[in-house]
Amino acid sequence: MGEVRAELAILEGWGRARRSASVTLTPDSVVDVAGCFANPRAHGLIAHAAGRAYGDCALNDQGSALMTAGLAGIVAFDPDTGIVQVEPGVNFRQLMAEFLPRGFLVPVTPGTGFATIGGAVANDVHGKNHESAGSFGQHVTELDLLTPDGVLRTIGPAPLYPSDEAELFRATCGGLGLTGVITRVAFRMPRVAGPAVRVRVQRIPDLDAFLAALDAAAGATYAVGWIDGTARGAALGRGILETAEPVQGRAPVPRGGLRVPVDFPGWVLSPLSIRAFNEVYFRHVPAGGRTRIAHVGKFFYPLDAIRGWNRIYGKRGFHQFQNVVPFAGGAAALRELLEVIGQSQRASFLAVLKRLGGGIVPPAEAGHLSFAQPGYTLALDFPAGPGIEDLYARLVAITLRHGGRVYLAKDALLDPAAFRQMYPRWAEFRGVLEAVDPKRRLQSDISRRLRLRQAA
Ligand SMILES: Cc1cc2nc3c(=O)[nH]c(=O)nc-3n(C[C@H](O)[C@H](O)[C@H](O)COP(=O)(O)OP(=O)(O)OC[C@H]3O[C@@H](n4cnc5c(N)ncnc54)[C@H](O)[C@@H]3O)c2cc1C
Known part of the structure; x- marks a missing residue:
């Protein structure tokens, strides 16, 4: 048996809007993980891996965090x-x-x-x-x-x-x-066949055209859309759609690239600068679109080229709102969401629109709290600050009205009542927790915030 290092640390979600003080426990090998359940603290323990979840699901204030990123064999x-x-x-x-x-x-x-x-x-x-x-x-x-x-x-x-x-x-x-x-x-x-994908990039002028193009791309191997969250009026929902197909051949290996060295000051991401950036970004794709061969790693992980990009939101950090709304009524839901977002003047340039399907297992076999359900999923970053809770609550209300749900990996602001409406299998999930963890040794900031262990 090896050692389990224990240290006091402040851990953050990727959005950096939530921070928690925990005792981090770092085992040297998987056989030492069992030792981490000894000496439980009042707030128990949660696994913390690479900390790429945006919200608070890997955080455990006043509890322990089991650091697993080093267990990488x-x-x-x-x-x-x-x-x-x-x-x-x-x-x-x-x-x-x-x-x-x-x-x-x-x-x-x-x-x-x-x-x-x-x-x-x-x-x-x-x-x-x-x-x-x-x-x-x-x-x-x-x-x-x-x-x-x-x-x-x-x-x-x-x-x-x-x-x-x-x-x-x-x-x-x-x-x-x-x-x-x-x-x-x-x-x-x-x-x-190899590392190469053929990527087709299209510029799309508005929401209806975007959803039509996304629906037409349903048969593509990969599809992802960037949405201009600052666009309003006739341009509401404009963006860029990327589809990709694996192809034979070589592709240049992506390089590490840049690092954000400091927290950016707030003015860098003003509504004006974001609107200007989005305009340039939207127009960098020619009107007729473009096709290129890329390394699949570059297509999958465009943001990984900029290490620490989450620091551009400054010390306060940011929240990501990601939801999914059913295809039926999805266009109306997205229009409402984008109108509220456009009016708020808070959207950053990171905004994604995709289609989700029904999964490849019967719905009853899917995870109790798995997020994906058939529909359109929209994800947007918002700098943290005064008023963000109200904006988030409005987006949650629209999502609920349209039978959608919010992705818990991204969330730090949902309330327990909305959670239960969005995740109707929560009681089954809770039943399993009662059976495997009656002493509530596994806990986290999200489990307490959403009252995941409470009956009704
Ligand atoms: C740039 C970016 C893009 C992203 N894109 C997507 C996307 O396209 N689709 C998507 O679904 N998500 C996406 N995410 C979210 C991210 O992929 C998930 O939150 C993922 O779970 C993070 O993994 P992690 O290793 O960093 O885990 P952490 O953030 O450290 O932990 C996430 C959760 O996993 C639990 N956990 C971790 N390890 C273990 C373990 N060994 N045993 C039990 N529980 C464990 C933690 O307790 C926590 O609840 C994105 C995140 C970023 C930063």
Whole structure:
């Protein structure tokens, strides 16, 4: 057995609008994780990996945070099945560097390669291919979970796993780290021809045209839209749509690039400068669009080229609002959301619109708190500051009215009542927590804020 280092630290979500004082526990190996449940603090413990969740799901003020990013070993790989087994701190960059040269690619990836596989399961992340590939957890064949009673359980999806294990698996995919600490994940990686994708970029003048283009791109392997959150009137919902298809051939490997060295002062991101930036960005794509060959890593992770980009929002940080609204009525919902956002003059330039599908497993087998459901998903960054709670509440109200939900990985502002309306399987999730963690040793800022352990 190795050592578990304990230190006092202030941890942040990626948005930096939430900070928490915790005792960080850093085990040297996965066998030492069990020791982290000894000597519980009043606020218990939560796993904290690469800290790429924007809100407070990896934070635990006045409690412990189990730092997993260093547990980054690749345990096994079977080239015949494509199944890889990894420790939880392995990240998407590492997997790409290791396996893309051998002709394998992760089935699903979020928009940053720094996120870990443990985090990808606990937030059940989606990528730019959700309609065809579903969420990350839907590719997991089994995983090891250390529950607070000290038992290491191997769990996985039905029908391969018995009902208790399958139920714990459903609670763990998207379960925000509250069912236990994931110590090993096995998932299947599909074969690819190589690192190249053909990327088609289109400039789209307004929301109706954008949704029509996005719908027409539903058969593309990857699709993602950038939306100008500052546009109003006839230009409301204008943006740039990118689709990509894997192709044979070579592509230049993306380079590390820039680093943001300091917190930017507030005036850098004034409404005026953001509007000006968005105008230039919108027009950098020629009216007839453009096609290029790119490395898939550059297409997946455009923001990773700028290390520490979250510092551009200054010391106060920012919030990301991400929701999904059903396709039926989705256009009206997005119009309402974008009108409120445009009027607020608070949107930053980072704004994404995608389609999500129904997943690749039956809905009843999906994670209890998994975010993705069929519909349009909109994600926007807003600098933190006075009035942000009101704006967020208005966006939440519109989302609820249209039968949508907010993504908990991005959230730091939702309230318990809205959460329960958005996530109707919360009671099933809570039931699993009561069974595996009756002493409430696993807790986090989000579990307390959304009262995830409280009945009705
Ligand atoms: C630039 C950027 C783009 C992004 N794009 C997307 C996107 O396209 N799609 C998407 O779905 N998400 C996206 N995200 C969100 C991000 O991918 C997820 O929040 C992901 O879970 C972060 O992983 P992490 O390793 O940083 O985990 P952390 O942020 O450290 O933790 C996230 C959650 O996972 C839990 N956790 C971590 N490790 C373990 C473990 N070993 N056992 C149990 N629980 C664990 C934590 O307790 C916490 O609840 C993006 C984030 C950024 C910064």
